[in-house]
Amino acid sequence: MAAVLPLADLQGQVRRVSWLNSIIKGDCVAALEALPDHSVDAIFADPPYNLQLGGTLHRPDQSLVDAVDDDWDQFSSFEVYDAFTRAWLLACRRVLKPNGTIWVIGSYHNIFRVGAIMQDLNFWLLNDIVWRKVNPMPNFKGRRFQNAHETMIWASRDAKAKSYTFNYDALKASNEDVQMRSDWLFPICSGSERLKDDDGKKVHPTQKPEALLARVIMSSTKPGDVILDPFFGSGTTGAVAKRLGRNFVGIEREQDYIDAAAARIAAVEPLGKAELTVMTGKKAEPRVAFNALIEAGLVRPGQVLTDARRRFSAIIRADGTLSANGEAGSIHRLGAKVQGFDACNGWTFWHFDDGQSLKPIDELRTVIRNDLAKLD
């Protein structure tokens, strides 16, 4: 895992997909040109934030704040930063599969430019997600609000791409059975998770917490997917992807970061298949025709169905349709019609009387589905 390939080696090996689960050394845009079109399922990008720091910053006790002042975060103007942003986003767009999605994280220094450029390039914004930091750095001068969050943009390749991966049911089940919101709460990366060098200095100034990446990856990818991180840094994306049974591709310029990331990822133990199975909902279940209930003898032609409160009733016909008040149609169409609605889920609307109580015909569909499950 996590072999480090110079760009030259990579280009000769694309056919064997040797770039899977490796870190490509080189400039982001140039390295991306070596990847095939539509070759990755998802992208997580943590680009330079273009922080505009005036001078040095001291805490109230006069200790020096170790700010992000690396060369890679220096841009001479918004125009230069915009050109850089457009270039790497375009390159990412080409390698992204048509139904793939991209995540970009940033702060108020850069995220507005990034978001506008994403829209200009026809990415279709699905959500902006707020990472609320449990333990953000205070504002030492007391001149602003404490900058306690960062923003992530989640987008599909274009507006027409409707089949992107979103594990809605799993997220909901893991969140007290209510849907996951756009504001997430996580601690910043610190303690034993934070990579340090031999001198105890942090390896990377903006290492992201694994919990954040875990939710990103669990929500919008499937096991076996390929996740690209064009600004790999300390390799959080790769470490979490490996642990969660996904593949990764990282791009990084600095050898120190590559070395630290490769060692980190090598130490990761992937989870087993059982632990990685994702909870799915009804949408993922096989379709069952209402006719199958008749054929299985679970309901019979002539039988009366009603809604849960017995306000409406209909008769089952031998062809698998229902009739009521001289009208006929599928369980869905007729359910909609009697209520005066445009649409209706007939499976949950229509009920049958089992002698004791009214039960939705959806329970009979479950019987059929359980029988089907034994066959494979």
Add this chain to the structure above:
Amino acid sequence: MAAVLPLADLQGQVRRVSWLNSIIKGDCVAALEALPDHSVDAIFADPPYNLQLGGTLHRPDQSLVDAVDDDWDQFSSFEVYDAFTRAWLLACRRVLKPNGTIWVIGSYHNIFRVGAIMQDLNFWLLNDIVWRKVNPMPNFKGRRFQNAHETMIWASRDAKAKSYTFNYDALKASNEDVQMRSDWLFPICSGSERLKDDDGKKVHPTQKPEALLARVIMSSTKPGDVILDPFFGSGTTGAVAKRLGRNFVGIEREQDYIDAAAARIAAVEPLGKAELTVMTGKKAEPRVAFNALIEAGLVRPGQVLTDARRRFSAIIRADGTLSANGEAGSIHRLGAKVQGFDACNGWTFWHFDDGQSLKPIDELRTVIRNDLAKLD
């Protein structure tokens, strides 16, 4: 208060500052041209969001969602929206005092374009503030994360303006003696605060809560300051400004909104000097997702949970659900399922073995809650 002046009247009366505490009827940019340079201390702008809605949306109960489809929110392209944004921001910049600040609120549909243009026009971003909605509208189709926040940008007129108003100590004192963070929690505007017409219909589709405006105004203005709102709508800015002893200027095109806002503001009773302090409310115990335990490392995927008497067991999966006997679900659903019940409190039912004894996972939730207690 709140006299409504047609633009023509205004221009002849500028010297007497007759526009103070009034609503100017007219187009935003044209009306702004009639105001003197450097004449307002702060600006709060709630521009059109440029929502691009495909068709109609129904709730699961088939009721129709009353979407924002007003003419004033329709733009033919990003270019047109950008030009509009640049025009009103430039006009605002001219009337803003050198040490004044501006707030702009938006959603992911427009806020990235707005923020980038503000930077291009040399506004200096001080913070982005996240309004976390207590009670946002759900995502009915389960295709995205629940869009549970909006974003505000707070900026000074330019980078050199260091003497802007920021009531740091008052905010801190009103916030349990810790710095005010960049993520704010407020309910949406509803109930008796929401303006309704005689038919019970909402007067304005996007009326903002007064609590939100109150924090904006208390944090970045002084009593007696002039606050401009170039998209006045239902007049929340004016109502809160009057109550908090500030002056306002509103600009609005639609007569219906002007009438409603004028009546609303007329009914406001200004607070006395002593009462101009911010109130905060403690919320009930925060909801904790089971996923938070995994993300915090308190439990791990693959780990086995049992009930208190070890009659039932289940395995934790990486997506935050449990699985047992080929079935899966949330801690609550699966707890109910294995027992054959309709419902179950998974927090007290499922236990983990800490090496000495079985303990309910509810104890781990307490650990998380203690961390959270600092935040809400």
Add this chain to the structure above:
DNA sequence: AATATGGATGAATCGATTG
């Protein structure tokens, strides 16, 4: 008079499959 229940609603870029 409290409490319970049902309905309404909010800045929303909100399908997938088959014929």
Add this chain to the structure above:
DNA sequence: TCAATCGATTCATCCATAT
């Protein structure tokens, strides 16, 4: 490619009505 069909999908809160 388009049209028809199947059938999946909601949270917190407020208010009106019923018990």
